[in-house]
Amino acid sequence: MAFVRVVNEYKRYQMGENKIVANNGISFDINEGEFAVILGPSGAGKSTVLNILGGMDKPDEGEIWVDGKNIAAYSTHELTQYRREDIGFVFQFYNLVPNLTARENLELATQISPNALDIDEVLESVGLSHRRDNFPAQLSGGEQQRVAIARALAKNPKLLLCDEPTGALDLETGKQILRLLQNTAHETKTTVIVITHNTSIASMADRVIYIHDAKVREIVENPRPRSVDEIEW
Numbered sequence: 001m002a003f004v005r006v007v008n009e010y011k012r013y014q015m016g017e018n019k020i021v022a023n024n025g026i027s028f029d030i031n032e033g034e035f036a037v038i039l040g041p042s043g044a045g046k047s048t049v050l051n052i053l054g055g056m057d058k059p060d061e062g063e064i065w066v067d068g069k070n071i072a073a074y075s076t077h078e079l080t081q082y083r084r085e086d087i088g089f090v091f092q093f094y095n096l097v098p099n100l101t102a103r104e105n106l107e108l109a110t111q112i113s114p115n116a117l118d119i120d121e122v123l124e125s126v127g128l129s130h131r132r133d134n135f136p137a138q139l140s141g142g143e144q145q146r147v148a149i150a151r152a153l154a155k156n157p158k159l160l161l162c163d164e165p166t167g168a169l170d171l172e173t174g175k176q177i178l179r180l181l182q183n184t185a186h187e188t189k190t191t192v193i194v195i196t197h198n199t200s201i202a203s204m205a206d207r208v209i210y211i212h213d214a215k216v217r218e219i220v221e222n223p224r225p226r227s228v229d230e231i232e233w
Ligand SMILES: Nc1ncnc2c1ncn2[C@@H]1O[C@H](COP(=O)(O)OP(=O)(O)OP(=O)(O)O)[C@@H](O)[C@H]1O
Pocket: 013, 014, 015, 020, 021, 022, 040, 041, 042, 043, 044, 045, 046, 047, 048, 049, 197
């Protein structure tokens, strides 16, 4: 079985009189160690999928298999543990704790995870050893996003989930972040899932899942993903 398998997943929101179908029978597979991109326009249902994969929300129907376990059937307690131990999350606006240094931000995250990696090694792997004692406000946007990625990776998660990770960055810095995420998947075998509406990223991915109007429209497997330097923006 694939490392991630989403089977016929539905999520609906009641908004007053209206029912919004955010995910309408979503199914896809992602293999371990893949750099996967979920692509679609605003409102297509991408964040809903990511939040469900991250255990922050539950589907109304369907199965969500991660590493052989159906998290859709998890209790609240099991989901809390899943979020703590198995999931690394990277957001568009970094969400670092402003009064903690880069290193302390990692320390905080690893305190709740039993599988944590060595913080200094992880900071080195994202090229930030020399900035470890700096506070977020003393770092550039790209450096802050690197700290956020390091913080997520330091937990040694099964899935690294990224919500528009380059959305707040300029082109060159965004490319560096994508390079880091692609390398992370291919070199450490961490499964990385990025949601974005930036179609340029598609050719870098091992797998692209196109979502439109709450449904999967197409899934493209890419046996020869490009490096970020080969991509036309
Ligand atoms: N908590 C919620 N309550 C009500 N409606 C919601 C909720 N979360 C999402 N929706 C709705 O579900 C639909 C899908 O939203 P979602 O955020 O998953 O899309 P998206 O593809 O991630 O969009 P974007 O790229 O703009 O973030 C939208 O119509 C949105 O308004």
